[in-house]
Amino acid sequence: MFDPMLLLIGIVFMLIGFVVSSTLKSKFAKYSQERLSSGLSGKEVAEKMLKESGIYDVKVVSVEGQLTDHYNPLTKTVNLSNDVYHGRHVAAAAVSAHECGHAVQHADAYQWLAMRSKLVPAVQISSSIMNFLSIGLLFLGGFMPSMGNTLLLIFIVLQSVITLFSLVTLPVEVDASKRALVWLNSAGMTYNHEHEDAKDALKWAAYTYFVSALASITTLIFFIMKYLGNNRD
Numbered sequence: 001m002f003d004p005m006l007l008l009i010g011i012v013f014m015l016i017g018f019v020v021s022s023t024l025k026s027k028f029a030k031y032s033q034e035r036l037s038s039g040l041s042g043k044e045v046a047e048k049m050l051k052e053s054g055i056y057d058v059k060v061v062s063v064e065g066q067l068t069d070h071y072n073p074l075t076k077t078v079n080l081s082n083d084v085y086h087g088r089h090v091a092a093a094a095v096s097a098h099e100c101g102h103a104v105q106h107a108d109a110y111q112w113l114a115m116r117s118k119l120v121p122a123v124q125i126s127s128s129i130m131n132f133l134s135i136g137l138l139f140l141g142g143f144m145p146s147m148g149n150t151l152l153l154i155f156i157v158l159q160s161v162i163t164l165f166s167l168v169t170l171p172v173e174v175d176a177s178k179r180a181l182v183w184l185n186s187a188g189m190t191y192n193h194e195h196e197d198a199k200d201a202l203k204w205a206a207y208t209y210f211v212s213a214l215a216s217i218t219t220l221i222f223f224i225m226k227y228l229g230n231n232r233d
Helices: 004-031 042-052 082-086 090-107 111-140 145-186 193-232
Strands: 059-063 070-072 077-081
Touching: 004 090, 004 193, 042 059, 042 077, 042 082, 042 090, 042 145, 059 082, 070 090, 077 082, 077 090, 082 090, 090 111, 090 145, 090 193, 111 145, 145 193
Parallel strands: 059 077
Antiparallel strands: 070 077
């Protein structure tokens, strides 16, 4: 039998994730109103950081959406959402510098970034298969216990891949923020309270990854316990 506390923990993490995500959006909305003293846009901050880091083969481009900013190591592009790309505020500086932090990691052959990149295809496949397994467990688990357990075991393996990815992501994101903050300070992009606000924004962004990792671990434990419980029965 399942321990009801595992389900409760899952719900708690969902609520925590919602709170962190809402706070992150609130922080970015707040710091988007704080004009950057240097007057540079997110695009200009990114290009300056790349240049001063000796990186000349990475392009800074604009993408649609909100908080869709990311670095793509395959295309060597720093992708900034429209508000960050054009914005001349603290939030834009923090985000653009963070994404450039990933480009610097790539140039430095940062091992955790390389590992995460290698895991991406496996995670995509695992997520796709899990969608089918969820349906299989729903319809077969009750009528064919042995088949349900087999599907559950496969699900555990796939969830393990996703959990590993979420754990590897943590040092990648934290390191990128550290690189960003060091550069913003040394390059004089953020002054006094601006630097503290940029640090606060990136801190809350990092929290989302910590919550995601903890939720992934909890999910994995939940299904392992279910599998072991079924075998005891």
